[in-house]
Amino acid sequence: MSAYRGPELLTADHDTARFDCGDETLNEWLRRRAPRNQREGASRTWVVTHDDRVVAFYASSTAVIARTEATGRAARSQPDPLPAMLLGRLAVDHGHQGKAYAHEALMEHVTMATASRLGVRAPSTGVIRSGDLEAIVVTRYDRAIRGGRLMRIHQEDLCQASGLHPDYRYQRDGGPSPTEAASLLRRVVGASGAAAAVDQLRDLLVLQWLVVHADAHAKNFSILLAGGNRALAPLYDACTWLPYRRRTPIPKLRTAMKIGSDYRISTADRAEALIRLADALGLGKLATARRAEELAAVLPDALHQTAASLPAADQARPIVADYITEQAQRARRCEQIAETAARRAAPRRAEPAPGLARD
Numbered sequence: 001m002s003a004y005r006g007p008e009l010l011t012a013d014h015d016t017a018r019f020d021c022g023d024e025t026l027n028e029w030l031r032r033r034a035p036r037n038q039r040e041g042a043s044r045t046w047v048v049t050h051d052d053r054v055v056a057f058y059a060s061s062t063a064v065i066a067r068t069e070a071t072g073r074a075a076r077s078q079p080d081p082l083p084a085m086l087l088g089r090l091a092v093d094h095g096h097q098g099k100a101y102a103h104e105a106l107m108e109h110v111t112m113a114t115a116s117r118l119g120v121r122a123p124s125t126g127v128i129r130s131g132d133l134e135a136i137v138v139t140r141y142d143r144a145i146r147g148g149r150l151m152r153i154h155q156e157d158l159c160q161a162s163g164l165h166p167d168y169r170y171q172r173d174g175g176p177s178p179t180e181a182a183s184l185l186r187r188v189v190g191a192s193g194a195a196a197a198v199d200q201l202r203d204l205l206v207l208q209w210l211v212v213h214a215d216a217h218a219k220n221f222s223i224l225l226a227g228g229n230r231a232l233a234p235l236y237d238a239c240t241w242l243p244y245r246r247r248t249p250i251p252k253l254r255t256a257m258k259i260g261s262d263y264r265i266s267t268a269d270r271a272e273a274l275i276r277l278a279d280a281l282g283l284g285k286l287a288t289a290r291r292a293e294e295l296a297a298v299l300p301d302a303l304h305q306t307a308a309s310l311p312a313a314d315q316a317r318p319i320v321a322d323y324i325t326e327q328a329q330r331a332r333r334c335e336q337i338a339e340t341a342a343r344r345a346a347p348r349r350a351e352p353a354p355g356l357a358r359d
Helices: 024-040 104-117 158-162 178-189 191-211 271-281 285-308 318-345
Strands: 005-009 044-050 053-065 082-092 125-130 133-138 143-146 149-152 154-157 222-226 229-232
Touching: 005 053, 024 044, 024 053, 024 082, 053 149, 082 133, 082 143, 104 125, 104 133, 104 191, 104 285, 104 318, 154 158, 158 178, 158 222, 178 191, 178 222, 178 229, 178 271, 191 229, 191 271, 191 285, 191 318, 271 285, 271 318, 285 318
Parallel strands: none
Antiparallel strands: 005 044, 044 053, 053 082, 125 133, 143 149, 154 222, 222 229
């Protein structure tokens, strides 16, 4: 069975002719209006494909929200109005509705909100619904209000910054490795911010291991370029894969970037994998292991806090309860692995010289 691909920006090469969501207005909008809006800069359309044809899409455009209309956490210490992304159209082909990735928008929000509670840099997120459609809403981190005007902060994902075609976004296809990503950050961000940027990259890679985020490829890491200020962008497009693995054992799942010597969780779930990750990033082995241990230890509580913040209807969804249980089990395993890595990375106490009395 072919895999789903995307979301990716709509191009003339995408097959939209066979798309049918059951609403002819949306079908025609995708075929006729979406390309025109994209050319004119009114909106951008992102598509998911299956068997080389479009089976889902959404359109996005920039917008602003009055701070008084935003939730407390999203509005705190933010400009007025807040920069935002508006989802104007979204639809799924009727042959793919309710399949494969049920409530993925909700689970992406849960993943992102939990990461933020862990201390990983992530924008504020939420979930909106229209009928049976569900979408994640993300506060734009690449927009700023300056002089009363909405300004775009330029960003380049790691493929763009490395001069690579988007087809090379996965490391296994020739995309950037953790070593190459860290080297790029040190070169581009500069001495003053490079250490913080590489530490942040480490946290993002450890997170993909903890929650089994299978799509953390090079286009989901970006560098923000605001004049002379350069920094690694916050986490985005991150969603745990645990609720969608069906009967696939966790050790057979894969990460997008290597944790250690391989993409398989079975290889990543070893103490030496964290030590290799530290070497790949040019970071201290003990500090990396301790950070992974810390994140794993607090992950279950952070996830419970996120779940408690959801609307009652979402709290009651089986996918949320099942994920909380499974993630808690995985977090405990990862904490044990990181603890072992820390013991191995800790400096050994020197043996006393021959002839000297022991205390």
